[in-house]
Amino acid sequence: MAIELQDISYTYMPGTPYERKALKHVTLSIEEGGFVAIAGHTGSGKSTLLQHLNGLLTPTSGQVLVDGVNLSPKGKAEKAKALAARRSVGMVFQYAEHQLFEETIFEDIAFGLRNFGCDEAEVDERVRTSMALVHLDFETYRDRSPFQLSGGQMRRVALAGVLALQPKYLVLDEPTAGLDPKGRKDLLATIGELHRKEGTTIIFVSHNMDDIFQLADTVVVMRQGEMLLSGSPAEVFPQTETIAKAGLRPPQLMTLLTRIQEAGVPLTADDLLSRTPEQAARAIERALKSTQNQKGRRGNDAQ
Amino acid sequence: MALIELDRLSHVYHAGEENEHRALTDVSLSIEAGEFVAVLGSNGSGKSTLAKHLDALLLPTSGVCRIDGMDTQNVDQVWRIRQKVGMVFQNPDNQLIAAIVEDDVAFGPENLGVPPKEIRSRVDEALSVVGMTKFRSFAPHLLSGGQKQRIAIAGALAMQTECLVFDEATAMLDPEGRAEILAVVRQLHKEQHKTIVYITHFMEEAAAADRIIVLDHGKLAMDGTPREVFAKADELQKLGLDVPLSVELGARLRADGIDLPQAIVTEDDLVQALGAAAGHAGKGGAALGD
Amino acid sequence: MLNNITIGQYFPGNSVLHRLDPRTKIAVLFFLIIAIFVFDQPVAYLVLTLLTFGCMVVSRVPMKTQIGSLKPLWWIILFTFLIHLFSADGRPLFHIWILTATWEGLVRGFFICLRLALLLLLSSLLTFTTSPLKLTDALEAILSSLKSIGVPAHELAMMMTIALRFVPTLIEETDKIMKAQQSRGADFLTGSILHRLKNVVPILVPLFISAFRRADELAMAMEARCYRGGIGRTQMKELRFAPLDYVAWGATAVLMVALTAVAILFPKGFL
Numbered sequence: 018m019a020i021e022l023q024d025i026s027y028t029y030m031p032g033t034p035y036e037r038k039a040l041k042h043v044t045l046s047i048e049e050g051g052f053v054a055i056a057g058h059t060g061s062g063k064s065t066l067l068q069h070l071n072g073l074l075t076p077t078s079g080q081v082l083v084d085g086v087n088l089s090p091k092g093k094a095e096k097a098k099a100l101a102a103r104r105s106v107g108m109v110f111q112y113a114e115h116q117l118f119e120e121t122i123f124e125d126i127a128f129g130l131r132n133f134g135c136d137e138a139e140v141d142e143r144v145r146t147s148m149a150l151v152h153l154d155f156e157t158y159r160d161r162s163p164f165q166l167s168g169g170q171m172r173r174v175a176l177a178g179v180l181a182l183q184p185k186y187l188v189l190d191e192p193t194a195g196l197d198p199k200g201r202k203d204l205l206a207t208i209g210e211l212h213r214k215e216g217t218t219i220i221f222v223s224h225n226m227d228d229i230f231q232l233a234d235t236v237v238v239m240r241q242g243e244m245l246l247s248g249s250p251a252e253v254f255p256q257t258e259t260i261a262k263a264g265l266r267p268p269q270l271m272t273l274l275t276r277i278q279e280a281g282v283p284l285t286a287d288d289l290l291s292r293t294p295e296q297a298a299r300a301i302e303r304a305l306k307s308t309q310n311q312k313g314r315r316g317n318d319a320q
Numbered sequence: 321m322a323l324i325e326l327d328r329l330s331h332v333y334h335a336g337e338e339n340e341h342r343a344l345t346d347v348s349l350s351i352e353a354g355e356f357v358a359v360l361g362s363n364g365s366g367k368s369t370l371a372k373h374l375d376a377l378l379l380p381t382s383g384v385c386r387i388d389g390m391d392t393q394n395v396d397q398v399w400r401i402r403q404k405v406g407m408v409f410q411n412p413d414n415q416l417i418a419a420i421v422e423d424d425v426a427f428g429p430e431n432l433g434v435p436p437k438e439i440r441s442r443v444d445e446a447l448s449v450v451g452m453t454k455f456r457s458f459a460p461h462l463l464s465g466g467q468k469q470r471i472a473i474a475g476a477l478a479m480q481t482e483c484l485v486f487d488e489a490t491a492m493l494d495p496e497g498r499a500e501i502l503a504v505v506r507q508l509h510k511e512q513h514k515t516i517v518y519i520t521h522f523m524e525e526a527a528a529a530d531r532i533i534v535l536d537h538g539k540l541a542m543d544g545t546p547r548e549v550f551a552k553a554d555e556l557q558k559l560g561l562d563v564p565l566s567v568e569l570g571a572r573l574r575a576d577g578i579d580l581p582q583a584i585v586t587e588d589d590l591v592q593a594l595g596a597a598a599g600h601a602g603k604g605g606a607a608l609g610d
Numbered sequence: 611m612l613n614n615i616t617i618g619q620y621f622p623g624n625s626v627l628h629r630l631d632p633r634t635k636i637a638v639l640f641f642l643i644i645a646i647f648v649f650d651q652p653v654a655y656l657v658l659t660l661l662t663f664g665c666m667v668v669s670r671v672p673m674k675t676q677i678g679s680l681k682p683l684w685w686i687i688l689f690t691f692l693i694h695l696f697s698a699d700g701r702p703l704f705h706i707w708i709l710t711a712t713w714e715g716l717v718r719g720f721f722i723c724l725r726l727a728l729l730l731l732l733s734s735l736l737t738f739t740t741s742p743l744k745l746t747d748a749l750e751a752i753l754s755s756l757k758s759i760g761v762p763a764h765e766l767a768m769m770m771t772i773a774l775r776f777v778p779t780l781i782e783e784t785d786k787i788m789k790a791q792q793s794r795g796a797d798f799l800t801g802s803i804l805h806r807l808k809n810v811v812p813i814l815v816p817l818f819i820s821a822f823r824r825a826d827e828l829a830m831a832m833e834a835r836c837y838r839g840g841i842g843r844t845q846m847k848e849l850r851f852a853p854l855d856y857v858a859w860g861a862t863a864v865l866m867v868a869l870t871a872v873a874i875l876f877p878k879g880f881l
Contacts, residue, residue, distance in 0.1 A: 295572065
């Protein structure tokens with residue numbers, strides 16, 4: 018089971034002087050259970066790409082299949098199926114807290130459930146579960162106004178509103194934009210948990226290559242509406258020249274480790290791909306020890 | 321006399337009401353002309369409230385805020401204070417007024433009644449300083465976030481301000497945009513000797529400053545050079561803040577018994593120290609402690 | 611879904627018409643409209659028609675786009691023509707049912723429609739060749755002559771400037787909020803009117819909140835840049851008449867005098 022984009026192209030305002038090709042022949046398959054990051058400079062088409070995943074945009078050419086179901090079908094019978102398929106893809110927009118509107122947090126999270134015709138018992142049940150997933154205490158927060166919360170908390174409410182619909186695939190556009198370091202870390206941890214514990218497939222756009230490097234198992238690099246690279250972070254990020262062409266910079270940790278290597282610390286190619294500062298520190302220690310041993314041995318030989 | 325002087329400054333929002341909120345408590349500090357000061361703090365630490373006092377956009381509930389000797393409470397001097405201190409706010413979309421880039425840069429001097437010819441030359445210069453001359457006739461909504469913020473900087477420069485206050489001006493930008501802004505800020509500080517007050521929650525940006533002030537729940541928590549402040553990694557983390565990657569890595573290595581100097585702040589520091597450690601190891605193997 | 615909206619219909623360019631001062635263009639348009647309504651001699655029509663087409667060619671805006679500006683009022687033009695065709699007295703042309711078309715009706719209908727078309731084409735020409743910004747400047751200049759009778763010229767112009775600046779931003783924002791709520795199963799397009807009205811709430815509330823937040827932040831940014839209303843304010847771009855404008859003014863004056871002379875000397879027309 019997977020989301021498949023088959024040769025999709027998308028043109029904004031076709032036939033006008035403002036016509037713009039935002040996507041050009043993108044073919045991409047996102048397997049269930051994956052943790053996929055989409056990277057690209059502003060205007061690379063990554064947001065347009067995201068909006069195809071749950072049918073908010075219909076490709077100008079090509080098709081989008083979710084678990085084998087075409088999202089923009091012709092016949093009536095297929096349309097019902099397509100609707101269900103769209104609903105299995107949850108979408109969290111950039112600055113998602115800007116979509117909140119209800120008087121209480123409970124009601125805002127319940128909005129989608131009510132639209133999908135859940136009964137009250139189920140609404141209650143699912144709001145509880147999704148609030149737990151984003152670490153908001155149900156009793157404390159259910160009756161509060163979402164507008165009294167901090168930015169990070171508001172974003173959690175918005176995320177809960179999408180999680181309540183129990184999406185199999187969760188799409189997030191810049192989920193940590195504008196948050197402070199703690200808010201960022203907490204939210205990324207929550208997304209990581211959703212992937213690990215709930216088995217939700219995560220597809221996210223991020224500007225932060227270090228976040229991508231740490232979390233994702235697949236990276237897709239976009240440039241001017243085309244897919245430039247895709248693969249595991251270990252495959253993609255060492256291609257620094259291609260990454261630079263896409264207007265991106267490699268992860269800070271990787272750049273730093275490369276510089277340390279150039280300064281004479283014998284790090285291996287694998288060491289350079291350390292994903293966390295912890296791993297990096299261990300790699301550096303190992304490398305330093307090896308220089309010591311080597312020199313030590315040479316010293317012994319000389320004697 | 322210092323350019324900015326705060327004496328036991330406190331600010332309370334909605335004083336006396338049900339939702340009373342104390343944002344700043346007894347903050348005293350002074351900033352000299354020509355300094356580059358970064359202000360750190362997690363959400364709700366009061367750093368934005370502090371910034372708005374520097375431009376007389378908020379007035380102290382108690383205590384005093386003086387800009388170049390002028391008390392911000394003095395209504396007659398508000399306009400002079402705002403000519404001295406320019407602000408760049410967080411949201412790039414909500415601080416550009418005109419529908420064309422150069423008109424926006426001209427907005428400040430127009431308000432000050434500067435003669436048209438001089439406005440033109442100030443606008444041209446400000447745009448060239450921030451490297452946006454090419455985009456002078458663009459509509460703001462066609463620019464990237466970093467470009468919009470550079471226009472906002474140009475708008476403040478055109479008023480010939482001595483001090484620029486950045487109120488989380490990079491929070492909504494992508495890494496390229498952040499790098500653009502930081503480069504402009506450094507250049508303004510170095511070449512034009514502007515006083516910079518730079519509020520941020522990105523530690524790498526704060527490391528570029530001469531001095532870092534840390535706020536916590538409206539109180540002054542730390543004040544020192546980046547080296548001094550980042551040496552207290554544990555304390556910073558307790559305040560919900562990070563340390564730069566190089567500081568974190570240095571601290572981890574040191575904790576594991578690798579002999580590194582305390583004063584590692586920038587990536588250059590770390591690279592140099594490790595290069596030396598590897599070199600030393602080669603010569604005598606004495607650099608590795610046990 | 612909201613991508614297709616553009617404000618105004620300005621066509622960037624550098625033609626003579628683009629370069630004219632916006633105040634000149636508004637004034638000339640004003641006089642030409644008067645001329646179109648007042649002078650009904652065939653020779654006047656001929657001159658005004660030629661002038662209009664001349665301007666259309668000179669503007670270098672694609673002809674198809676310019677003619678297209680007649681489209682929204684196509685039905686009104688046709689309707690006016692038919693009314694005149696069948697209501698005028700004179701030599702019968704043909705009969706349909708109880709209606710009689712006359713030669714006089716045909717001629718009069720044609721000229722009335724020509725008037726309407728010229729009117730539309732000329733006004734569109736103004737918006738095709740003048741950016742909304744310049745129109746705002748011109749409006750402020752024209753209104754400020756009315757300041758003495760209490761017209762808040764500066765404030766009106768500032769409102770227009772800000773509106774021009776924020777319309778694209780708010781359109782983008784609306785689009786995003788609609789998509790976000792659609793992703794949560796909101797449906798704005800089907801159901802009864804009441805149902806659809808109810809469904810607008812999830813769009814309007816966030817949009818209002820955001821608009822107020824923007825207004826608040828913008829006000830603060832304006833204050834920080836020493837904004838205190840129109841008093842003591844100067845402008846970088848002062849509108850200044852160039853030789854080209856004097857030519858336009860002169861030509862318009864000559865045209866008006868000539869048409870008036872024709873109207874007086876040949877009240878019945880000479881063609």
